[in-house]
Amino acid sequence: MRTQVGIVGAGPAGLLLSHLLHLRGISSVVLEARSREYVERRVRAGVLEQGTVDTLVEAGVGERMLREGLPHHGIELRYGGARHRIPFEELVPGRAITVYGQQEVVKDLIAARLEAGGDIRFEVLDVALHDIDTDKPYLTFQGERLDCDVIAGCDGFHGVSRPSIPRDALTVYEREYPFAWLGILARVRPSTEELIYARNDRGFALHSMRSPTISRFYLQVPPDTREEDWPDERIWAELKARLETVPGFTLETGEIVEKGVTPMRSFVAEPMQYGRLFLAGDAAHIVPPTGAKGLNLAVADVRVLTEALARFFADGSADLLDRYSEHCLKRVWRAQHFSWWMTTLLHTFDSDDAYGRRLQLSYLDYVTSSKAAATTLAENYVGMPF
Numbered sequence: 423m424r425t426q427v428g429i430v431g432a433g434p435a436g437l438l439l440s441h442l443l444h445l446r447g448i449s450s451v452v453l454e455a456r457s458r459e460y461v462e463r464r465v466r467a468g469v470l471e472q473g474t475v476d477t478l479v480e481a482g483v484g485e486r487m488l489r490e491g492l493p494h495h496g497i498e499l500r501y502g503g504a505r506h507r508i509p510f511e512e513l514v515p516g517r518a519i520t521v522y523g524q525q526e527v528v529k530d531l532i533a534a535r536l537e538a539g540g541d542i543r544f545e546v547l548d549v550a551l552h553d554i555d556t557d558k559p560y561l562t563f564q565g566e567r568l569d570c571d572v573i574a575g576c577d578g579f580h581g582v583s584r585p586s587i588p589r590d591a592l593t594v595y596e597r598e599y600p601f602a603w604l605g606i607l608a609r610v611r612p613s614t615e616e617l618i619y620a621r622n623d624r625g626f627a628l629h630s631m632r633s634p635t636i637s638r639f640y641l642q643v644p645p646d647t648r649e650e651d652w653p654d655e656r657i658w659a660e661l662k663a664r665l666e667t668v669p670g671f672t673l674e675t676g677e678i679v680e681k682g683v684t685p686m687r688s689f690v691a692e693p694m695q696y697g698r699l700f701l702a703g704d705a706a707h708i709v710p711p712t713g714a715k716g717l718n719l720a721v722a723d724v725r726v727l728t729e730a731l732a733r734f735f736a737d738g739s740a741d742l743l744d745r746y747s748e749h750c751l752k753r754v755w756r757a758q759h760f761s762w763w764m765t766t767l768l769h770t771f772d773s774d775d776a777y778g779r780r781l782q783l784s785y786l787d788y789v790t791s792s793k794a795a796a797t798t799l800a801e802n803y804v805g806m807p808f
C-alpha cells in the first residue's frame with residue numbers, strides 16, 4: 423500500500439489532519455489502535471477556542487457544532503465566598519468559546535472522512551514506524567506495510583511515534599503536579615449558565631457542561647486517586663462543599679454516567695519533528711486541562727502541518743516543513759504557560775504555606791479587579807490569534 427501521508431492515531435489531531443489534507447487533494451491513511459466506538463465514546467475535552475470553531479466551520483465540519491454547541495461569553499472564578507465573572511465580550515470583543523464535547527468533534531470528523539471515502543483503519547495493532555530519517559518512510563502493522571512520503575504522529579502521549587525518535591534527538595520539558603482531576607459526567611441540568619472555576623481550601627472544582635441536560639464536573643484529588651475511592655454520594659457532597667459557597671447557588675444532583683481520573687502534567691518534546699516524521703497534538707505536548715488548551719493546541723498544530731504539507735506536495739519545497747516545529751512551539755509554550763498559570767492560581771498545594779495561599783488569593787483579587795489582568799486571562803482562554 424502507498425499513501426502520501428501516513429497518520430498514526432484517530433483522535434482530533436489525526437482526524438482533522440486527514441480531513442484538511444483531503445481538502446487540499448493530498449491522500450492519507452489513518453491507523454487507529456482502538457475501535458471506532460471507543461474513540462467516539464471517550465469523554466475528554468469540552469471547550470473549543472474561537473480559532474478551533476472557525477477552523478472546523480471553514481473545513482465544512484462545523485454544522486452540528488454550530489447547531490448543538492453552546493457559545494459562552496464569559497467564565498466565573500469563584501473564591502472567597504463570591505462570584506467573579508470574566509466577561510469576554512467586554513475584554514476581547516467578538517471572541518468567545520464554544521462548549522462542545524471532544525467526542526462530538528471526533529464523531530463529526532470520522533463521519534466527514536468516511537463520507538468522502540477516507541481511509542481510517544480502526545483496531546490496528548502493532549503499528550511501527552520505519553526509515554523516518556529517509557525520504558521513503560513506511561509504517562508496518564499486523565503484517566502489512568504502508569509506504570508514505572511523510573508520517574504524522576498523532577497518537578497522543580502514550581503513542582508509538584514520539585518514542586520512534588532517537589532519544590538523543592529530543593529534548594523533553596516536563597512538570598508533574600501533586601494532584602489529579604476526577605472527571606464526572608452526570609445526566610443533570612447544569613446549575614450554571616457559564617463555567618465555574620472554584621478555588622477552595624478543600625481543593626479546586628470545575629462546573630462545566632455538555633448540553634442543557636448533561637453536566638461535566640472536575641474535582642482536584644490526590645494523584646493516586648482511584649475511581650472506586652469516590653462513590654457517587656461522596657462526589658456530590660464534595661462538589662457541593664466546593665461550589666455552594668456563594669449566596670443563592672444550589673447544585674443540582676443527578677445520575678452520574680461516567681467518572682475517570684486524569685493525571686496532571688505539563689510536557690513538551692522538542693523538536694516536534696524528525697526526518698519525515700511530524701508530531702502533532704498530545705504526541706508532542708501535554709497541558710493540565712485547567713486552561714482548556716489540549717484539544718485546541720492539537721488543532722493549531724494540524725493547521726500549521728497542513729499548510730507545510732500542501733506546499734511540499736505542490737512544489738517540493740520543504741521550507742515550511744523544516745520550520746514546522748519552530749512555528750508550532752511558539753503557540754505551544756504560550757499555552758503551556760497559561761495552563762500552568764491557571765493551575766497554580768486555582769488549585770491548593772499542600773506545599774503552600776500561609777504566605778503562598780495569601781499570594782494566590784492576592785493574584786485572584788488582581789485578576790478579578792483589574793481590566794488589564796482580566797484581559798490577560800480572557801485573551802488566552804478564548805485563544806490567541808493564529
Ligand code: FAS
Nearest residue numbers: 431433434435455467577578581703704711714715716717
Ligand atoms: P488523542 O490522545 O486524543 O488521540 C490519539 C489517538 O491515537 C487515540 O485515539 C489513540 O487510541 C491512538 N493511538 C495511541 N497509540 C497508538 C498506536 N500505537 N497505534 C495507533 N493508534 C494509537 N483537554 C482539554 O482541553 N480539556 C479536558 O478536559 C481534557 N480532558 C482530558 C481527559 C483525559 C483522560 C485525557 C487523556 C486528556 C484530556 N484532555 C483534555 C486533553 C485531550 O483533550 C487532548 O488534548 C486531545 O485528545 C489531543 O488530541 P490528539 O493529539 O489527537 O490525541
Ligand code: PHB
Nearest residue numbers: 467468630711712713714
Ligand atoms: C470540560 O468541559 O471538559 C472542560 C472545561 C474547561 C476546562 C477543562 C475541561 O478547563
